[in-house]
Amino acid sequence: MNLSPIYIQPNNFADYLSNQQEYCLFLDIDGTLANFTLNPKDSVIPSSTLVLLQKIQSHGVKIAAITGRSLIEAKQMLSPMTLPIAATHGLEIAFDDETDNDGITIDTTELSTIRQAIIDSCTPYNDFIIETKPYSVALHYRQNPTLADVADSIVSTVLDSHADWTVKVGKYVFEIVPKGINKGAAILSLLEKMQTNETSCAIFIGDDVTDEAGFVAIQEGNGAIENAFSPATGMGIKVGTEPTCAHYYVNDISEVTVLLQSFLTFCQTHATLAPDLAAVSPTTNKTARHLI
Numbered sequence: 001m002n003l004s005p006i007y008i009q010p011n012n013f014a015d016y017l018s019n020q021q022e023y024c025l026f027l028d029i030d031g032t033l034a035n036f037t038l039n040p041k042d043s044v045i046p047s048s049t050l051v052l053l054q055k056i057q058s059h060g061v062k063i064a065a066i067t068g069r070s071l072i073e074a075k076q077m078l079s080p081m082t083l084p085i086a087a088t089h090g091l092e093i094a095f096d097d098e099t100d101n102d103g104i105t106i107d108t109t110e111l112s113t114i115r116q117a118i119i120d121s122c123t124p125y126n127d128f129i130i131e132t133k134p135y136s137v138a139l140h141y142r143q144n145p146t147l148a149d150v151a152d153s154i155v156s157t158v159l160d161s162h163a164d165w166t167v168k169v170g171k172y173v174f175e176i177v178p179k180g181i182n183k184g185a186a187i188l189s190l191l192e193k194m195q196t197n198e199t200s201c202a203i204f205i206g207d208d209v210t211d212e213a214g215f216v217a218i219q220e221g222n223g224a225i226e227n228a229f230s231p232a233t234g235m236g237i238k239v240g241t242e243p244t245c246a247h248y249y250v251n252d253i254s255e256v257t258v259l260l261q262s263f264l265t266f267c268q269t270h271a272t273l274a275p276d277l278a279a280v281s282p283t284t285n286k287t288a289r290h291l292i
Contacts, residue, residue, distance in 0.1 A: 005238060005249045010258035014266040016235070016248070022200040024062040025263075026187050026214065027053075029069055029077060031171065031207035032239050032256055038143050040131060045077050052260050054081060059267035064190050066090075066183050068168070068175060068210060070133040084194065089168055089177060089210060090186025091135040095193045106135050106178060107164070114162055114176055121154040135177070142172035170208045183210060184217030200233070205256060207239035215246040 008016060017023065027033055034043045057063055064084040067074050071087035071094055078085070084095045091106075115130075115137045122128045127144035128151065130137065139155060141147040155167050155174040168175040183206070191202060202218045204211070218234030236246035239256055250259055 005244055005246050008237065008248045008250055008259065010250055010255040011262050013259045013262035014269075017263075017266055018201070019270050020199070022061075022197060023263075024064070024191075024194065024196055024200055024202050025056070026064050026066050026190070026202060026204040026218070028183075028204075028206035028208065028211055028214075028239075029065060029067040029074060032205055032253065034077065035253055036142065036171070039129060040140060040142075043077070049257060049260070050078070050081055052257070052264060056260065056264050056267060057081075057083070059264075061267060062194050062196065064187075064194070066186055066190075066204070066206070066211075066214060068138070068170060068173075068208075084190050086183070086186035086190055088133055088135050089175075089181050089183055090189070091177065091181055093186065093189060095190065110162060110165075111135065111137070114158055114165065117158045117161075118154065118176075121158065125150065136175055138173050138175040140173045145172060148172075168210050170210050182213035184213035184215075187214050187217050201235060202233070203235045203237065205237045205239060205259075207253075211238075212245050215244065219245070219247060 029045065030036060030040070030043055033049055034045045037043045053063060062084075063081075064086065065074055065078060066086045068089050069077070069087055071085060071092040074085050074087045075094075084093075086093050115132055118130055118137055118139055122130060122139070125147060127141065127147060129140040129143065131140060139151050141151045151174050155176060159165060159167060159176065162176075164179055165176050166179045168177055168181075187202065187204060196202070204214045204218050206214060215236030215238070219236050220234070235248060236244075237259075238244040238246035238249040239251075239253060241249065241251065250256060
């Protein structure tokens, strides 16, 4: 863990951006774009945030969502935006209207057994929320945080009989998923599909423990930078002040919005396709956008 990430003044985010790089955004949903609610189904992304992201997209910036939500839920929350989505921590990846699970084999019969075991174990408790997804099952205790140890015990006991499955620990939730799934692998998969150029910098913003693998993946080989004179290939931005692998942080979801507004201003000022700097990628034969 990086115990001393650099605080980014959200309205000065441009100070950390290089005018010689392309940028792409990877965004978590809950706790980053949408506030937490007692029931996950009540969480929404403000329409003003969706409009802001669409404006950023209009400047040629590639945006993708990386979330623990199911693909169906993520699409509903992000509507009317069209963008790549890595859902269920990367188990469901939607890109160019195609969905795949990157070769992960899901034993749906075993998942049904796990789901029923969780339901049966939670019968004595009224404050748990059991969320069933196509490829995982999540046990939320956000309505009663004092049940954390009980939830942990239930999930651990169930997993004792299912060696190919593991638990993702998040904010007030334990989620059972197949082994080998994490947001870092999901981001790297999307980066490959997005065909970003060699100078691109991936920015990942997330708030939860499950986002740490994403921070590690995009920051590999990079140190924190103080200004735009030291281009990087990846920037991890933690939402909140908990220990993190991210090199940077902001305090809360409201600061994420301000940071994105600052990023839009940067794009409006700098993201132009200069004829004298335009370059054609030898692999994609497409003209690359330069920030000047």
